[in-house]
Amino acid sequence: MTATNAPILITGAGQRVGLHCAQRLLDEGHPVIFSYRSERPGVQALRERGAIGVFADFSTQAGILAFITQLNTHTQSLRAIIHNASAWVAETPGDESRAFIDMFSVHMLAPYLINLHCSPLLQRSTPADIVHISDDVVRKGSRQHIAYCATKAGLDSLTLSFAAQFAPHIKVNGIAPAMVMFNEGDDAAYRAKVLAKSALGIEPGPEVIYQSVRYLLDNPYVTGTTLTVNGGRHIK
Numbered sequence: 001m002t003a004t005n006a007p008i009l010i011t012g013a014g015q016r017v018g019l020h021c022a023q024r025l026l027d028e029g030h031p032v033i034f035s036y037r038s039e040r041p042g043v044q045a046l047r048e049r050g051a052i053g054v055f056a057d058f059s060t061q062a063g064i065l066a067f068i069t070q071l072n073t074h075t076q077s078l079r080a081i082i083h084n085a086s087a088w089v090a091e092t093p094g095d096e097s098r099a100f101i102d103m104f105s106v107h108m109l110a111p112y113l114i115n116l117h118c119s120p121l122l123q124r125s126t127p128a129d130i131v132h133i134s135d136d137v138v139r140k141g142s143r144q145h146i147a148y149c150a151t152k153a154g155l156d157s158l159t160l161s162f163a164a165q166f167a168p169h170i171k172v173n174g175i176a177p178a179m180v181m182f183n184e185g186d187d188a189a190y191r192a193k194v195l196a197k198s199a200l201g202i203e204p205g206p207e208v209i210y211q212s213v214r215y216l217l218d219n220p221y222v223t224g225t226t227l228t229v230n231g232g233r234h235i236k
Ligand SMILES: NC(=O)C1=CN([C@@H]2O[C@H](COP(=O)(O)OP(=O)(O)OC[C@H]3O[C@@H](n4cnc5c(N)ncnc54)[C@H](OP(=O)(O)O)[C@@H]3O)[C@@H](O)[C@H]2O)C=CC1
Pocket: 011, 012, 013, 014, 015, 016, 017, 018, 036, 037, 038, 039, 056, 057, 058, 059, 083, 084, 085, 086, 087, 088, 106, 133, 134, 135, 136, 176, 177, 178, 179, 180, 181, 182
């Protein structure tokens, strides 16, 4: 059965990139289901536009499976799944394992279980896509975010495996951004340091990620690919 306008699921859409992409998908007429963990103004704003918010804490298997159960009460098909939810946590002395386990769970276990359990929903839509949002830092590693980088590298591996597993009906791709938007607490010195790392030297904002999502959803001949969106960090 081909769903005419099946919803798009985007995780971690309460703020920043996920919120922007959810808003843009709504702008373009897609029904949206989104996951959130904390009540934020963005969560209410999406609800007011008719999007369905589903609570999710992806830090445990139980939380992931509970989300999947809830999701299935809201829809019988999905046009796409965008795995955006993420924790960017540096190593904290004495608590390294907790951080690693948390980021393994949100960056790898959640996409893995959601893809496996929700592929039947995607099978009911044509076309159908999975998008994993990773990080350009996987390309060379990170001294300050070892566990974060390793778990994002695992997500890139899931892109390749699920692309092979789900072809030809479901396309599976990744997006690997470098800095697209700073965090509120980032001071001027940090911002200057980060901007100097790329050839283009700008803070582009979340629209560049939506443009990448749009390309992947609209292109029928791209799968198993991860788009680099990094301002030319690799040539600097
Ligand atoms: N911002 C940037 O410059 C860059 C971003 N990226 C990637 O792009 C994506 C979007 O980035 P950005 O918007 O900054 O992301 P955020 O840091 O704003 O995180 C997005 C959401 O993920 C949710 N989240 C975190 N941990 C969990 C969890 N355990 N369970 C459920 N939800 C969770 C948070 O929900 P809540 O707030 O409700 O707790 C948060 O709102 C991410 O995958 C990120 O790694 C990659 C490179 C650069």
